[in-house]
Amino acid sequence: MKKFLSSCFIIVFLASSWASSGQKSVQLTLDSIFNSRGEVYFKFFVRHRDDIRTLSSEISIDRVKGDEVFAYANRKEFDAFMKHQVAFTLLQAPGTLLSQAELNPCGTNRPLNTSAWDFYPTYDQYVGFMAGFATAHPNLCRLDTVGTTVQGRLILAVKISKNVNTDEGEPQLLYTSSIHGDETTGYILMLHLIDYLLSGYGTDPVATNLLNTTEIFINPLANPDGTYHGGNGSVSGAIRYNANGIDLNRNYPDPQAGQHPDGNAWQPETQAWMAYASANRFTMSANFHGGSEVFNYPWDTWSKLTADDDWWQFVAREWADTVHKYGPAGYFTDQNNGITNGYQWYYVTGGRQDYMNYFQHCREVTVELSYTKLLPANQLVNYWNYNYHTFLNYINETHFGFNGVVTDTVTDLPLAAKVYITLHDMDNSEMYSHQPSGFYARPIYDGSYNVTFSAAGYFSKTVSSVNTAKYTTHHLDVQLKPLTYGLQDRVVNSVMVFPNPSDGHFSLNLPDHVNPSCSVQVINTFGKIVYSSEVAPGTGTRTVPVNLAGLPEGLYFVEFNSGYQIYFDKLIIRR
Numbered sequence: 001m002k003k004f005l006s007s008c009f010i011i012v013f014l015a016s017s018w019a020s021s022g023q024k025s026v027q028l029t030l031d032s033i034f035n036s037r038g039e040v041y042f043k044f045f046v047r048h049r050d051d052i053r054t055l056s057s058e059i060s061i062d063r064v065k066g067d068e069v070f071a072y073a074n075r076k077e078f079d080a081f082m083k084h085q086v087a088f089t090l091l092q093a094p095g096t097l098l099s100q101a102e103l104n105p106c107g108t109n110r111p112l113n114t115s116a117w118d119f120y121p122t123y124d125q126y127v128g129f130m131a132g133f134a135t136a137h138p139n140l141c142r143l144d145t146v147g148t149t150v151q152g153r154l155i156l157a158v159k160i161s162k163n164v165n166t167d168e169g170e171p172q173l174l175y176t177s178s179i180h181g182d183e184t185t186g187y188i189l190m191l192h193l194i195d196y197l198l199s200g201y202g203t204d205p206v207a208t209n210l211l212n213t214t215e216i217f218i219n220p221l222a223n224p225d226g227t228y229h230g231g232n233g234s235v236s237g238a239i240r241y242n243a244n245g246i247d248l249n250r251n252y253p254d255p256q257a258g259q260h261p262d263g264n265a266w267q268p269e270t271q272a273w274m275a276y277a278s279a280n281r282f283t284m285s286a287n288f289h290g291g292s293e294v295f296n297y298p299w300d301t302w303s304k305l306t307a308d309d310d311w312w313q314f315v316a317r318e319w320a321d322t323v324h325k326y327g328p329a330g331y332f333t334d335q336n337n338g339i340t341n342g343y344q345w346y347y348v349t350g351g352r353q354d355y356m357n358y359f360q361h362c363r364e365v366t367v368e369l370s371y372t373k374l375l376p377a378n379q380l381v382n383y384w385n386y387n388y389h390t391f392l393n394y395i396n397e398t399h400f401g402f403n404g405v406v407t408d409t410v411t412d413l414p415l416a417a418k419v420y421i422t423l424h425d426m427d428n429s430e431m432y433s434h435q436p437s438g439f440y441a442r443p444i445y446d447g448s449y450n451v452t453f454s455a456a457g458y459f460s461k462t463v464s465s466v467n468t469a470k471y472t473t474h475h476l477d478v479q480l481k482p483l484t485y486g487l488q489d490r491v492v493n494s495v496m497v498f499p500n501p502s503d504g505h506f507s508l509n510l511p512d513h514v515n516p517s518c519s520v521q522v523i524n525t526f527g528k529i530v531y532s533s534e535v536a537p538g539t540g541t542r543t544v545p546v547n548l549a550g551l552p553e554g555l556y557f558v559e560f561n562s563g564y565q566i567y568f569d570k571l572i573i574r575r
């Protein structure tokens with residue numbers, strides 16, 4: 001047991017708004033909260049940062065400020081926490097702090113207006129808005145149902161792009177918000193972003209360019225059961241967890257802690273997202289939260305850094321700097337002036353960020369948009385103004401680094417291939433090209449990289465010195481040669497060399513070879529290549545003269561690689 005646990009005794013502090021008369025009333029209070037909301041919100045102090053790591057696997061830590069920890073727990077999790085005998089303070093839930101007038105200042109008579117988001121829509125209005133975007137812009141917007149929740153609400157996403165129903169081989173960006181149901185700033189800002197992009201197409205150059213070149217996916221509400229826990233008519237009473245009392249952002253397979261790091265089955269919401277991520281090929285993603293103001297990049301579960309830590313730091317600083325330019329002084333300055341490595345802030349297992357990075361090869365970040373989880377509606381437009389430039393820039397960032405299409409040399413058809421950078425990629429940081437377009441995108445920091453493209457049934461190909469620089473796109477299309485046959489069948493003994501023996505002046509009878517990169521090699525009995533030459537493609541049997549008069553007498557092996565088969569003969573030099 002940790003030091004801080006053994007020397008403590010139970011002290012229960014209650015927030016000033018809570019009536020208190022000892023532990024019995026505390027227990028009654030807790031029972032009442034668990035019965036109505038399924039979760040409690042509380043804070044406590046730790047003596048050592050390592051203690052956060054212990055507690056993080058038992059309760060849902062929300063924020064850490066020095067040695068002060070804010071957390072949520074369901075009944076089972078809170079029982080585990082209580083065993084440590086740590087003093088705590090119960091806090092009023094963020095989802096219950098605002099009046100109906102603050103959440104919807106214009107009341108129920110407001111006309112539905114998707115350009116003014118100074119109100120929180122009802123659940124039915126939200127569903128109507130999402131469907132309406134697709135109906136109004138059928139060539140730019142498609143409505144996807146990612147899945148359904150425990151209580152049967154819809155998890156919805158829109159895909160936004162020019163020719164939205166065609167996979168055009170473009171980078172894919174995913175924005176998703178409010179996996180914690182009471183962190184609703186991103187919910188409204190994402191509705192606003194959808195509206196901005198669609199209504200700006202054709203008039204706003206930034207929106208037009210992004211839609212012409214990018215496939216943008218936006219899910220404003222990842223946990224509708226949590227957000228509308230108080231009923232479909234209002235976000236008042238929103239909770240963090242889903243309807244089963246489980247934190248969805250601790251429910252994912254973890255690269256270090258295994259398939260079920262929280263000890264719970266994958267929730268319907270989790271399963272839906274895993275399937276949706278697998279069905280797409282997201283290049284980059286951001287998952288929006290509230291309760292702090294910071295850009296939290298991977299890993300959360302490992303102290304070691306990602307292969308692309310320099311890129312992450314650059315992108316994080318760009319995000320925060322842009323917010324600082326448009327926001328008020330002091331906004332978005334938590335941790336290192338608005339950015340942090342996840343593990344250095346606090347350890348989390350089962351988070352969606354690490355799942356997406358490790359298992360889906362997607363660069364996903366966790367962004368905390370506002371200290372206040374449930375903002376008064378009249379402040380939402382301010383947060384939109386602070387953030388929308390950085391939302392647009394981050395979408396554009398999917399284009400930088402290098403990208404292209406991988407195809408088959410014979411058929412020219414697109415291929416699903418692995419794109420691996422030697423002496424760089426690790427912990428699943430490699431990217432893949434996908435069907436049906438064969439497109440891949442590799443965001444990366446400035447440098448010169450050796451990149452190997454490989455696919456089952458094909459010869460691998462390495463491209464050396466792929467140079468990348470900030471704000472630029474290095475286009476790199478690659479063709480891979482099919483193996484066509486099994487390896488043993490590809491080696492053919494053949495009579496190519498004549499005359500044989502010779503004094504070193506001889507000719508090769510080469511079979512048909514239409515592949516652009518065919519080669520002849522002569523190898524001595526020690527396995528050393530003593531001659532190597534590229535051969536231009538041609539049809540029909542051809543005779544190619546070779547002069548190896550400078551080689552000593554002896555036995556040699558001749559290999560001709562046509563790209564599909566390797567022809568093999570012996571050469572004897574005798575003088």
Ligand SMILES: [Zn+2]
Nearest residue numbers: 180183289290
């Ligand atoms: Zn959160």
